[in-house]
Amino acid sequence: MNAQLIQELEALGGEILPSSLRDCDEIIIDQPSYKARIALWGGHLVSFVPSGQADLLFQSANEGAQTRFGRRHFGVPVCWPWFGAHRDDEHFPAHGLARYFRWDLVEVGRFKNGDVKIVIRLASEDHPLIEEMWPYAFELRQVFRLGDGFSINFSAANLSEESMPISEAMHTYFHVGSNQASSVVGLDGIRYVDKFNEGKEFTQEGSVAPCEELDRVYLDAPNQLELVDSAFSRKLVIETEGSCSTVLWNPGAALAALRTDMEDDDYQHFVCVETANALGNSYKIKPGEMHQLRVSVKVEAIES
Numbered sequence: 001m002n003a004q005l006i007q008e009l010e011a012l013g014g015e016i017l018p019s020s021l022r023d024c025d026e027i028i029i030d031q032p033s034y035k036a037r038i039a040l041w042g043g044h045l046v047s048f049v050p051s052g053q054a055d056l057l058f059q060s061a062n063e064g065a066q067t068r069f070g071r072r073h074f075g076v077p078v079c080w081p082w083f084g085a086h087r088d089d090e091h092f093p094a095h096g097l098a099r100y101f102r103w104d105l106v107e108v109g110r111f112k113n114g115d116v117k118i119v120i121r122l123a124s125e126d127h128p129l130i131e132e133m134w135p136y137a138f139e140l141r142q143v144f145r146l147g148d149g150f151s152i153n154f155s156a157a158n159l160s161e162e163s164m165p166i167s168e169a170m171h172t173y174f175h176v177g178s179n180q181a182s183s184v185v186g187l188d189g190i191r192y193v194d195k196f197n198e199g200k201e202f203t204q205e206g207s208v209a210p211c212e213e214l215d216r217v218y219l220d221a222p223n224q225l226e227l228v229d230s231a232f233s234r235k236l237v238i239e240t241e242g243s244c245s246t247v248l249w250n251p252g253a254a255l256a257a258l259r260t261d262m263e264d265d266d267y268q269h270f271v272c273v274e275t276a277n278a279l280g281n282s283y284k285i286k287p288g289e290m291h292q293l294r295v296s297v298k299v300e301a302i303e304s
């Protein structure tokens, strides 16, 4: 790890800790108004805790299998460059490669308004396995902005000579007091593919509640949503850019019990509202061009 980056991190009240997670470092940012953690394994915002509140992101006690392609069901895993199963090769893991490699810390600082800025990077040449799994040269960056809430700007540059087909998601596990007492507001009238219902298409009527047993891809979805959580007396205001799909995921009791990479009752405490481009919203990045996906999350109190 670059000594100057460590000094810059310490100067803004942060530290870097050797983590038990896949033996990768974790960046801890401890500020008067929040505490945040970013794991370099998978390039993963793990936790964001505003002072006096519960974490905005879900934490599972189960860290997933410690294997090359073990999944982690907490924080904000990045699914790129394919969302869901790989199109042709069942040996490749679901949801792409970005969440299975170590990212590098490349910049630490502050934005003009004082928000903390952390930048991490992953490139195709970083690991031979990446080049084996994906035949295009690329560079990925995530810029984390931490302050009054958080935002993540995920960018992908196509450094190859051919157009690169992309489906993707920032697979945000939002932490809720109770999935049964939560609802997603802002998708009324939006068409969705229901993966728990043979991939049939439906149109959303009203808000989505309760948030249980959901595996839906909303297509051409709006760029502002709210996750209302009456058990925690708060709502999360989610704004996106560069994203045409919203994926909602909560496995429900039966599926959660079958999984060995999460605890049986975890599903009661998270709702995934994913900033995505999937299915009919998949797209291509032309040679030499880049695409940015951004999510910004703020918390507001509500009367319960």
Ligand SMILES: O=P(O)(O)OC[C@H]1O[C@@H](O)[C@H](O)[C@@H](O)[C@@H]1O
Residues within 6 Å of the ligand: 071, 072, 094, 095, 171, 195, 215, 216, 247, 249, 274
């Ligand atoms: O277990 P994983 O690979 O992290 O995926 C979790 C879920 O992620 C969701 O985005 C998918 O729509 C689901 O089908 C999937 O089960």
